[in-house]
Amino acid sequence: MLDGLLALLPAELAALIRALPASVLNGLEEIRVRQDRPLEIGHAGGFAYVTPAGTVTTDPAGGWRPDAGLCARLLERITNHSLYAMEEELRRGYVTVAGGHRIGLAGRTVLEGGAVRGLRDIGAFNIRIARETRGASARLLPHIADRVRRSVLSTLIVAPPQQGKTTMLRDIIRSVSYGDWPMPEARSWPARKVGVVDERSEIAACVRGVPAFDVGPRTDVLDACPKAEGMMMLLRSMSPELLAVDEIGRPEDAEAIREAAHAGVPVIATAHANDLEDARGRTTIRRLIDEGAFAAVVELRRRGADIAFRVVRPGPAAREPTRKAGGAGAC
Amino acid sequence: MLKLAGAMLVLVSGTLIGFRQAARYADRTAQIRDLLHALQRLETEIGFGHTPLPEALGRAATGAAEPVAAIFIRTAERLRADGASVRDALRAAVAEVWPRTAMREPERAALTRLGDALGISDREDQIRHLRLAAALLAAEEAGARDEQIRYGKMWRSLGFMAALLVVILML
Numbered sequence: 001m002l003d004g005l006l007a008l009l010p011a012e013l014a015a016l017i018r019a020l021p022a023s024v025l026n027g028l029e030e031i032r033v034r035q036d037r038p039l040e041i042g043h044a045g046g047f048a049y050v051t052p053a054g055t056v057t058t059d060p061a062g063g064w065r066p067d068a069g070l071c072a073r074l075l076e077r078i079t080n081h082s083l084y085a086m087e088e089e090l091r092r093g094y095v096t097v098a099g100g101h102r103i104g105l106a107g108r109t110v111l112e113g114g115a116v117r118g119l120r121d122i123g124a125f126n127i128r129i130a131r132e133t134r135g136a137s138a139r140l141l142p143h144i145a146d147r148v149r150r151s152v153l154s155t156l157i158v159a160p161p162q163q164g165k166t167t168m169l170r171d172i173i174r175s176v177s178y179g180d181w182p183m184p185e186a187r188s189w190p191a192r193k194v195g196v197v198d199e200r201s202e203i204a205a206c207v208r209g210v211p212a213f214d215v216g217p218r219t220d221v222l223d224a225c226p227k228a229e230g231m232m233m234l235l236r237s238m239s240p241e242l243l244a245v246d247e248i249g250r251p252e253d254a255e256a257i258r259e260a261a262h263a264g265v266p267v268i269a270t271a272h273a274n275d276l277e278d279a280r281g282r283t284t285i286r287r288l289i290d291e292g293a294f295a296a297v298v299e300l301r302r303r304g305a306d307i308a309f310r311v312v313r314p315g316p317a318a319r320e321p322t323r324k325a326g327g328a329g330a331c
Numbered sequence: 332m333l334k335l336a337g338a339m340l341v342l343v344s345g346t347l348i349g350f351r352q353a354a355r356y357a358d359r360t361a362q363i364r365d366l367l368h369a370l371q372r373l374e375t376e377i378g379f380g381h382t383p384l385p386e387a388l389g390r391a392a393t394g395a396a397e398p399v400a401a402i403f404i405r406t407a408e409r410l411r412a413d414g415a416s417v418r419d420a421l422r423a424a425v426a427e428v429w430p431r432t433a434m435r436e437p438e439r440a441a442l443t444r445l446g447d448a449l450g451i452s453d454r455e456d457q458i459r460h461l462r463l464a465a466a467l468l469a470a471e472e473a474g475a476r477d478e479q480i481r482y483g484k485m486w487r488s489l490g491f492m493a494a495l496l497v498v499i500l501m502l
Contacts, residue, residue: 072416072451073416075451076416076417076450076451079450080383080384080385081383081384081385081410081416081417081449081450081451082377082381082382082383082384082387082450083450083451083452083453084377084381084450084452084453084454084456084457085377085381085382085383087453087454090453110453118453120452120453
């Protein structure tokens with residue numbers, strides 16, 4: 001998985017990452033490149049700088065410093081030499097490359113009529129390594145299963161960045177699409193058709209319309225499509241039995257989720273928030289929760305290599321105690 | 332008899348050399364025009380198609396004749412193969428293909444300058460650079476056509492005349 005990404009990096013950067021000790025490489029989560037500042041990596045929840053010899057240090061002074069030329073080459077390679085075709089990505093601030101890795105960008109913004117139109121003088125890159133963890137949702141699924149309809153409940157997954165939201169969502173999609181239900185009573189439940197609106201190309205990491213991650217045999221993916229429109233399109237055209245979307249938050253997203261609820265299609269969505277209380281602070285999400293659009297809200301927390309979760313039933317139902325995912329549910 | 336044959340040989344080769352020189356002027360005009368058309372196509376691909384550069388270069392090449400098409404194809408190949416920067420890939424392709432063309436230094440300079448900017452800025456900026464390169468090439472094309480008319484004819488007669496002079500001197 002890492003090889004595809006390293007092939008995309010300029011040779012000297014790729015060589016440095018390859019030279020890292022295997023223990024660091026296996027837990028690698030982020031590679032942060034900042035022009036003229038030490039190269040940083042995030043691994044196993046912590047961070048370190050990379051020395052010119054390919055070892056890790058916590059001393060910033062010992063870090064290898066990428067220069068302007070390297071940053072320019074890196075940008076050229078991750079945009080496939082076509083920055084002009086990446087206007088939408090630059091407006092959002094990240095590029096998704098083959099393999100589903102998301103590369104966040106920072107630089108000088110270009111404004112037009114007060115709105116951000118793009119970025120220029122890009123001098124900072126955050127390469128987030130996407131990992132596929134099969135079985136990550138095995139412990140969660142029984143808590144969000146809809147035993148009447150033999151499917152899953154409408155669920156909102158909330159967590160801060162880097163806590164495994166997308167990993168969890170992807171594995172739920174895969175399990176439902178394969179009919180790979182972990183509960184003993186659900187052996188006879190059928191596999192379900194899943195519609196995925198993958199606005200950031202992170203869930204399925206499509207390369208020319210074909211998912212790079214295993215999202216199951218009954219899954220249809222609308223790649224790089226705005227969520228609200230995409231959900232409506234899928235509802236109309238692909239007759240999904242479950243809709244999955246990443247990072248909702250805009251008012252039009254709520255409208256589409258309501259539409260899906262009317263059509264009787266459960267929706268699994270994720271949102272950036274610390275916990276349920278925090279998520280309620282966002283108008284759109286609070287309204288959706290208050291309207292009962294989500295039967296369950298799941299809060300995720302990274303505990304070392306595992307993902308711990310807490311399922312909350314919004315409304316009168318009592319909260320369930322925190323449960324810890326097993327070693328198999330590592331992220 | 333032998334002398335006559337030799338004289339004929341000198342005449343024919345002199346004329347051929349003249350025609351070849353004249354053809355170089357005509358080739359230069361045609362190749363610059365080819366290059367201009369390819370850049371126009373590239374502008375469409377970049378400006379309206381949002382086509383990724385390696386693919387856009389390939390499409391620009393399909394409308395052009397050799398050896399201009401080879402410049403674009405080689406550049407695209409290099410971009411795909413070793414991930415070189417556009418700047419280096421285009422320079423290398425130009426260095427490789429240029430000896431086969433009849434074009435001169437100003438065209439080469441316009442093309443390499445374009446390569447310095449290609450692919451690394453937003454759409455409007457790309458179009459500006461492409462138009463600038465096209466304007467430079469259009470000026471060169473006008474000059475090349477002038478030269479073709481003036482020196483083309485001259486070379487065609489000069490070759491034969493020079494050969495005739497050699498024959499007269501030999502006799």
